[in-house]
Amino acid sequence: MPRSIRGDVVVIGGGPAGMAAALSSWEAGAKSVFLLERNEYLGGILPQCIHPGFGLQIWGEELTGPEYAEIFIENLNRTGVEAMTDTAALELTPERIVKAVNPQGAWEIKANSIILSMGCRERTRGMLQIPGYRPAGIFTAGLAQYLVNIAGYLPGKDIVILGSGDIGLIMARRLTLEGARVKMVVEIKNSLSGLVRNYVQCIQDFNIPLLFSHTVTEVRGKERVEAVVISEVDEEGNPLSGGEREVECDTLLLSVGLIPENELSRQAKIPLSPQTGGPWVDEDFSTDLEGFFACGNVASVFDLVDYVTLVAERAGRAAVLARPPQEKHILRAGEGVHTVIPQRIREGKDGFLFIRPQKSMKGVTVSFWEREKIFYQKKISICRPSEMIKLDLAQIPWPQEKGEIKVEIKGTEIQGIS
Amino acid sequence: MNEEFDVIIIGGGVVGCAIAWYLAHFDLQILLLEKELDVCSGVSKANTGIIHSRSYWTPHTLKGELHLRSLSWIEQAEKELDIEFLKTGALTMAFSRDDLEFLQTLKERGKIEGAQILAPREAHTLEPMISDKIFAAYYDPETRVASPFELNIALAESAFLNGVHFILGQEVVGFEEEKSIVGVLTENGKYLSRWVVNCAGLSSSYLAQKSGDNIPSLRPLRGEYLVLDRECRGLVHHVLYPVPVGETKGILVSPTTDGNILVGPNLEPAEDEDTSTTKEGLKEVEEGGKKLIPSLPVSQTIATFSGLRPTLPDRDFHIFFSSRFPSLLHLVGIESPGLTASFGIAEYVGDLLHKRGLKLRERSDFVIRSSFPVFRKLPWEERERLIQEDDNWGKIVCRCEEVTVAEVKHALLSSPGASTLDGLKRRVRVMMGRCQGGFCGMRLPFLMAETLGLEERRIVKSGRNSFYLGEETKEVRSGASLY
Amino acid sequence: MKLKEQKSREFLELICIVCPLGCSLSVTKSDDRIRVRGGCKKGEKYVKEEITNPRRVVTTTLRIKNGVWPRVPVRTSSPFPRDKIPELMKFLSSLEVEAPQKRGEVIAKNLLGEGVDLVVTRTIERKE
Incomplete structure (x- = not known):
């Protein structure tokens, strides 16, 4: 029979969100905290993100991914949090029972509160339906990052990167430094998906061509990639005929977006938002199902690990407090807004609101609507889809009566880099 | 290998392996030669996996005859191979009064108990998501779904278990007369056998021409497919066929044995061995699928692929002895329903060889295969028990399909075992789920190299030159001007 | 691997990375004088360093x-x-x-x- 245990708080996923949540649950007085991680090490994706840029927001110091992770691991080691690595959570019920396996056996863990922090996965070639052969040499950028930084192998020698997201840009530099030739970065949109700083230091520094409004429309090569065909696209992203050209390469890296991993959330019947792909949450990162919390990229893909830490700490504390359900404001993404997180506001006294814009814009106004009237506006100079706008909830004069609130962003659109 | 075989089988697809399995029931020395690094690497790896019922047989053809003959083998095959075909049943959907006649034909051909022609409302009760534009539907309770990989590999494993020799990665290039026997020439040598069966799929007509026989070249007809995420399971329960226009069964929507939804195939001429997908082809498949299921969630596509039908002009199977080598049997044009017909083909081949003089003495020691446990399908008590036996059962290497290290190691070390990443995929479903290897691609090449004692850089995806990894890092030899 | 060449040129276009604005800066260089147009004071400092002594954490x-x-x-x-x-x-x-x-x-x-x-x-x- 599977071994049965009980826990005050069970955290599923030991990446940055799970580590911060487990730590803050413990500090908030949880009697027992189990942190389940399917990998053999804690930290999630951080140990392979060897570049700097982490921690500026919360520590004012720029760290690399492995350093950021190790600080949390050391802090966890000083608590009574039981970190179970090599442990895969496979089933989750609405009654807060997690079933998991690890090399010691099969486990059934009943928890008072469950924190979901499973993170996200990368979009694949299959999802993009890029036609052509199915040879070796097509990698998601994160997989390539693991191979280079942890396993010590290049994915190939001549590389085309599809997508100008940050992982793609950072891998362009990393691969170049290790002696591979990054032939180009191809972006389907007409503007940069990643940070400008990464464009300058990863692409411009190495004279790597970056093509906007282009995509890969075919993979050639039966055994290993021999070339890709790139095409110009129209505003909707549809390839224009006549503009195709072949680029010889042995590797195609895909940096084309991330998807929150919510298979377990679905099993537990937690209501999910079609916009973020993750559970609807309030400012405590409490989901619509009592006793379940969701923080980090499982709720919505964040751009900074610092933000993930901030929201996970809130979820960790709230999981211990276990406040009863109550009526909440419901936030909707209006014009110019890709996603808002949280989408529920319990009180709005503390915590943060993260807004991801749809487009790069200058002279931006963020407006909050209650029915037909704007009750709060905030002006900011610039916004980009790659950078969430972070607002303090306490700044916003939330209406007395709970109801639906629409968030809207307006401004002048920017194309290209800046 | 200096020994002389009774039978050499060329080709490790489902037909070659079914023949090997069938002949392994008799006291014979058998060798199977496969040019790829694994069995199930050609035509057999990319098809619908449907075991078409007798409603769908084609009268007055050899393929029809062998189709029917094959169906009587299903229960024995399930038992001996320890696999289970999913008895889904099927609906053939008619969109106009004119199509009704075809449904009648299917019903008469099948003469299956419980088969019936349904009014739209009855069809919707069975399959709520189907198009409301249908005029009628033919319900066939006997249609089954197989995993083409599982069937092909189970046949190979059972054959191996019963003494068939396998040589993988060795291409046959011709034949030589050796008194009363045949010398089969490969890239690296010569194998001698009294009887030779050429069931080399796409290469079969080429080999027949090599032996001096007059047969037209095969015309590969390509079919493209979409695979939808397991999250879509429950969308359809039966195989959904359209009423065909032309010679193939058309673009169908089918559940798979693993809970995915398969949509396809279209039909288009292709160059030899061109298994690429095209934008137009995938669009056609999508539209074909949406004709049957208008709300088909194509955004849940996790993979696309294409397969080839090795067809001859008359669209029938051609099974004949070589005019120059009397003990060389060619199987050419084994296209759809080749998977369904494979047991029938095997028995037929046995009969033909026997009539020419092959002695078939049934063995008393035939071993029944037992399939290796699939972690994802095991109850929790069994999982706990297995982990206590071997902790590799507690190490999940593929998150999406919940595959353990124990299963991967078994697939690598069994015979004929996986020696490529695609071979692993076809045996235990790693890299086949929604992340398509994004996560397990970090572990598998290294686990594979360690288990098989190979260099990590030698690990291939499928073909000999399909290397997965590039050079090691820290090999920067010159500073400023690497290009 | 080839880093961008930074020869002494008269005019340069740079993207400022001091803040998320990512301003485009026009730089004129004559003898030892560097003039920056566009951007702010912090941007000017960044440009001067970037031109005279560009450095990166590796x-x-x-x-x-x-x-x-x-x-x-x-x-x-x-x-x-x-x-x-x-x-x-x-x-x-x-x-x-x-x-x-x-x-x-x-x-x-x-x-x-x-x-x-x-x-x-x-x-x-x-x-x-």
Whole structure:
């Protein structure tokens, strides 16, 4: 029979969100905290993100991914949090029972509160339906990052990167430094998906061509990639005929977006938002199902690990407090807004609101609507889809009566880099 | 290998392996030669996996005859191979009064108990998501779904278990007369056998021409497919066929044995061995699928692929002895329903060889295969028990399909075992789920190299030159001007 | 690997990375004088450094013997002259260290005589 245990708080996923949540649950007085991680090490994706840029927001110091992770691991080691690595959570019920396996056996863990922090996965070639052969040499950028930084192998020698997201840009530099030739970065949109700083230091520094409004429309090569065909696209992203050209390469890296991993959330019947792909949450990162919390990229893909830490700490504390359900404001993404997180506001006294814009814009106004009237506006100079706008909830004069609130962003659109 | 075989089988697809399995029931020395690094690497790896019922047989053809003959083998095959075909049943959907006649034909051909022609409302009760534009539907309770990989590999494993020799990665290039026997020439040598069966799929007509026989070249007809995420399971329960226009069964929507939804195939001429997908082809498949299921969630596509039908002009199977080598049997044009017909083909081949003089003495020691446990399908008590036996059962290497290290190691070390990443995929479903290897691609090449004692850089995806990894890092030899 | 050439030119277009605005800056260079148009005061300072002495924090890995992983990640202790990064990468390819290695330890000093050290960023235990 599977071994049965009980826990005050069970955290599923030991990446940055799970580590911060487990730590803050413990500090908030949880009697027992189990942190389940399917990998053999804690930290999630951080140990392979060897570049700097982490921690500026919360520590004012720029760290690399492995350093950021190790600080949390050391802090966890000083608590009574039981970190179970090599442990895969496979089933989750609405009654807060997690079933998991690890090399010691099969486990059934009943928890008072469950924190979901499973993170996200990368979009694949299959999802993009890029036609052509199915040879070796097509990698998601994160997989390539693991191979280079942890396993010590290049994915190939001549590389085309599809997508100008940050992982793609950072891998362009990393691969170049290790002696591979990054032939180009191809972006389907007409503007940069990643940070400008990464464009300058990863692409411009190495004279790597970056093509906007282009995509890969075919993979050639039966055994290993021999070339890709790139095409110009129209505003909707549809390839224009006549503009195709072949680029010889042995590797195609895909940096084309991330998807929150919510298979377990679905099993537990937690209501999910079609916009973020993750559970609807309030400012405590409490989901619509009592006793379940969701923080980090499982709720919505964040751009900074610092933000993930901030929201996970809130979820960790709230999981211990276990406040009863109550009526909440419901936030909707209006014009110019890709996603808002949280989408529920319990009180709005503390915590943060993260807004991801749809487009790069200058002279931006963020407006909050209650029915037909704007009750709060905030002006900011610039916004980009790659950078969430972070607002303090306490700044916003939330209406007395709970109801639906629409968030809207307006401004002048920017194309290209800046 | 200096020994002389009774039978050499060329080709490790489902037909070659079914023949090997069938002949392994008799006291014979058998060798199977496969040019790829694994069995199930050609035509057999990319098809619908449907075991078409007798409603769908084609009268007055050899393929029809062998189709029917094959169906009587299903229960024995399930038992001996320890696999289970999913008895889904099927609906053939008619969109106009004119199509009704075809449904009648299917019903008469099948003469299956419980088969019936349904009014739209009855069809919707069975399959709520189907198009409301249908005029009628033919319900066939006997249609089954197989995993083409599982069937092909189970046949190979059972054959191996019963003494068939396998040589993988060795291409046959011709034949030589050796008194009363045949010398089969490969890239690296010569194998001698009294009887030779050429069931080399796409290469079969080429080999027949090599032996001096007059047969037209095969015309590969390509079919493209979409695979939808397991999250879509429950969308359809039966195989959904359209009423065909032309010679193939058309673009169908089918559940798979693993809970995915398969949509396809279209039909288009292709160059030899061109298994690429095209934008137009995938669009056609999508539209074909949406004709049957208008709300088909194509955004849940996790993979696309294409397969080839090795067809001859008359669209029938051609099974004949070589005019120059009397003990060389060619199987050419084994296209759809080749998977369904494979047991029938095997028995037929046995009969033909026997009539020419092959002695078939049934063995008393035939071993029944037992399939290796699939972690994802095991109850929790069994999982706990297995982990206590071997902790590799507690190490999940593929998150999406919940595959353990124990299963991967078994697939690598069994015979004929996986020696490529695609071979692993076809045996235990790693890299086949929604992340398509994004996560397990970090572990598998290294686990594979360690288990098989190979260099990590030698690990291939499928073909000999399909290397997965590039050079090691820290090999920067010159500073400023690497290009 | 080829870093962008930074020859003494009259005019330059640079993108400022001091803040998320990412302003386009036009730079005029004559003799020792550098004039910047567009952007703010901080941007001007960034440009002057970027033109006279561009530096980057370098992060990479080293081979590690007997470690639980085959590579150990490292970083430079402070920004390193950008134009010498290719040479640095070549040098680091020749290094191999022995496990265990502890995060924060200096693994190599005064890289290429530039007064910058190399620091371990992940603890790698010794393989048993």
